[in-house]
Amino acid sequence: MRLTIFWRVILAQTTLIALTLAVSFYALSQLQWLTSLSTDILATDTACIEEEKRLLRLFVAQMRSAEKYFLLRDRAFYEHFIQGNRHFETTLERLATLLDTSQERVRLEQIRNLHARYGSGLIAALARPGSWNRDKAEISDGIMGEINALIGFREETIARKTTLVRDRATVAARMVGWLTLGGLSVAVCLTYLHARGVSRPLKKLTQELRRVGWGEFRRSLDLRGPKEVRALAQTFNWMAESLAELDQMKTDFIAHVSHDLRTPLTGIREGTALLLEDTPEPVTPAQREILEIVRSHSERLCHSISAMLDLSKMEAGMMEYLRAPCDLVALIGQSIEMVHLMAQKKRLRLEVTQTSVLPLLAIDAERIQQVLTNLLSNAVKFTPTGGIIGIAATAQEHQESRRTCVEVRVTDTGVGIPAEEVERVFDRFYQSASHRGQNQQGTGLGLAIARHIVEAHGGKIWVESRGGEGTTFVFTLPVESNDAAKAVLVAYRRGGENGA
Numbered sequence: 001m002r003l004t005i006f007w008r009v010i011l012a013q014t015t016l017i018a019l020t021l022a023v024s025f026y027a028l029s030q031l032q033w034l035t036s037l038s039t040d041i042l043a044t045d046t047a048c049i050e051e052e053k054r055l056l057r058l059f060v061a062q063m064r065s066a067e068k069y070f071l072l073r074d075r076a077f078y079e080h081f082i083q084g085n086r087h088f089e090t091t092l093e094r095l096a097t098l099l100d101t102s103q104e105r106v107r108l109e110q111i112r113n114l115h116a117r118y119g120s121g122l123i124a125a126l127a128r129p130g131s132w133n134r135d136k137a138e139i140s141d142g143i144m145g146e147i148n149a150l151i152g153f154r155e156e157t158i159a160r161k162t163t164l165v166r167d168r169a170t171v172a173a174r175m176v177g178w179l180t181l182g183g184l185s186v187a188v189c190l191t192y193l194h195a196r197g198v199s200r201p202l203k204k205l206t207q208e209l210r211r212v213g214w215g216e217f218r219r220s221l222d223l224r225g226p227k228e229v230r231a232l233a234q235t236f237n238w239m240a241e242s243l244a245e246l247d248q249m250k251t252d253f254i255a256h257v258s259h260d261l262r263t264p265l266t267g268i269r270e271g272t273a274l275l276l277e278d279t280p281e282p283v284t285p286a287q288r289e290i291l292e293i294v295r296s297h298s299e300r301l302c303h304s305i306s307a308m309l310d311l312s313k314m315e316a317g318m319m320e321y322l323r324a325p326c327d328l329v330a331l332i333g334q335s336i337e338m339v340h341l342m343a344q345k346k347r348l349r350l351e352v353t354q355t356s357v358l359p360l361l362a363i364d365a366e367r368i369q370q371v372l373t374n375l376l377s378n379a380v381k382f383t384p385t386g387g388i389i390g391i392a393a394t395a396q397e398h399q400e401s402r403r404t405c406v407e408v409r410v411t412d413t414g415v416g417i418p419a420e421e422v423e424r425v426f427d428r429f430y431q432s433a434s435h436r437g438q439n440q441q442g443t444g445l446g447l448a449i450a451r452h453i454v455e456a457h458g459g460k461i462w463v464e465s466r467g468g469e470g471t472t473f474v475f476t477l478p479v480e481s482n483d484a485a486k487a488v489l490v491a492y493r494r495g496g497e498n499g500a
């Protein structure tokens with residue numbers, strides 16, 4: 001089951017939030033532990049060392065007061081000694097509240113006992129000096145040794161805790177870094193997969209929509225992606241199928257209507273021709289003028305109907321092309337002759353350029369001449385009086401297919417085609433908005449028919465133009481290989497013999 005876009009976004013965002021919370025909670029717990037341990041070092045260990053050092057200073061001061069009292073028998077020194085005892089006991093009590101190990105409490109109790117012995121020994125020393133001199137060194141060394149042992153123990157504890165804090169902080173920093181990197185990697189992967197799962201089918205859908213816009217209605221999509229994208233693809237398939245049906249209905253309608261109109265139109269043309277030939281009775285000048293108008297419009301309507309029928313056959317793939325070896329230069333000359341009178345009326349100069357000897361082409365001469373005539377007629381229509389129309393044909397190697405082809409360029413000095421309309425000039429029934437005010441007659445089918453004919457011959461046709469700078473229509477016709485050319489020539493000769 002594929003997730004919808006909504007749940008994909010929710011999953012990606014939830015995963016990212018969960019990873020962020022996990023990293024944050026881990027970092028917070030480690031920070032709390034480090035803060036607690038640092039506080040313990042400051043509040044307990046450092047305080048213990050301070051009290052132990054104060055205890056050591058008090059005892060050293062007491063020793064000095066005791067020595068002076070013992071030597072001078074001055075009561076003031078004894079008072080200093082007694083006062084030192086009170087401070088010493090007070091410091092011992094404070095230290096006892098800070099110690100958190102049994103080993104330290106045992107040492108503290110030994111210090112208390114030795115200090116009591118030191119005080120009682122000083123009083124007894126007044127009667128027996130010899131024993132005091134021997135005992136005081138042992139007692140004082142014991143007290144100072146125990147105090148220094150407590151200080152050393154606390155210093156080792158601080159060093160151990162500091163090392164633990166450093167190692168724990170290093171591990172925490174490394175872990176947070178890896179978690180952050182992993183979280184970002186997972187987030188990036190989820191984002192990429194989500195974006196890819198949405199963008200790829202949408203990109204394909206965009207391409208298919210563009211093809212539909214170009215007139216290729218028979219399209220079908222089978223997209224893999226979120227539910228919304230698959231629903232969009234199904235809607236697209238329904239739309240394309242509906243458009244294809246409508247397009248087919250329109251094509252069939254045009255074909256049937258054109259076919260039904262051709263028969264009565266032919267009768268009108270033939271009847272008009274007979275009347276103009278004074279058959280069966282002579283006509284007056286006024287009647288002749290009317291008949292000429294009827295014949296002109298009949299010819300125009302017949303041409304339009306033929307164009308619509310031809311286009312319908314081409315789009316349905318039913319148009320037959322009779323290929324035979326043909327000289328393109330001769331076709332160009334005939335096409336020039338067909339538009340010569342129209343060009344002469346507008347005082348246009350026709351220029352023909354041939355830069356190389358052109359090979360014989362296996363083409364349908366009638367259809368290719370139709371292409372040339374359409375392009376030249378358009379050039380004559382949209383070139384202002386006194387302009388120049390040029391047609392050039394060259395044989396060259398096509399860069400993409402690596403095949404030799406003949407390129408024909410029809411150039412005019414007309415008003416040109418705006419850039420936004422260049423891609424649409426080959427659409428059926430399309431007429432440029434910039435030309436509608438020029439009262440130019442046409443159905444908009446000539447270029448569409450030309451494109452079908454050129455592409456049916458394996459060539460390409462395109463336009464090069466910018467508004468106000470003239471227009472150049474270019475089409476190419478591939479030169480068949482020797483074997484293919486010989487096959488076409490043999491078929492052409494056989495057809496001629498059978499016709500004879």
